[in-house]
Amino acid sequence: MVIATSLWCLLASAAPTPASVRAEVEALMARLQASGCEFSRNGSWYTGLQARDHLLRKLEYLEGKGTVQSAEQFIELAASRSSSSGKAYQVKCGGQPAVESKVWLTEQLAALRVPAGKGKP
Template sequence: MRTVLTSLVLFLLAPVATGAPLPPASRAEVDALLTRLQSSGCEFNRNGSWYAGADARAHLLKKLDYLEGKDLVKTAEQFIEQGASGSSMSGKPYLVRCAGKAPVESAQWLKAELQAVRSARAASSPR
């Protein structure tokens, strides 16, 4: 019994593993992506329901927090693939629907936006 109690105490006192946040450059890219999604006027489909950009941003930030806590993401691409491309509950892909256009998978939409973010940053940086 004493061994069990000792093991339990050691388990409870053991430091909780916490992940690291995204590196600053990657976090800036993810923030830019989520800002673009929120301000795009597009809708975000998650498990069969459509949500406004602000709701999509809030949901994806929760997923980012989870992934960072598990130390599972270091780049914007990893965030897209592991958190922003589909439901971890149902396995269904997320979709983005913009006015007048057919819905596309969120991974495709976010990767295109990431390229636009990077192109804009490269064009504005001093040479």
């Protein structure tokens, strides 16, 4: 909780979110939407499109408070848990078990950052 409070304080005094960070977050949200995975928040499951819309609204809220310095910060502050209940978000893809959204989104972010042609063989 102390870390989250500290991050909120940093956001309150910072400049606008860099365009490169915003673009990376939007690419991550597009990946979530296109994944066919389901997204759970506060006990209900939603489509990738619904999840994307919800998380982008949370990003806009954060941007209204200051800046988001990285996609990792966005994941930590907006895309990992409910700000109202504190309950962790989850992502479920196909028949796979649900995983915390922080884990899924961090993996997807790493995949987005791999240069074309440099992925797994």
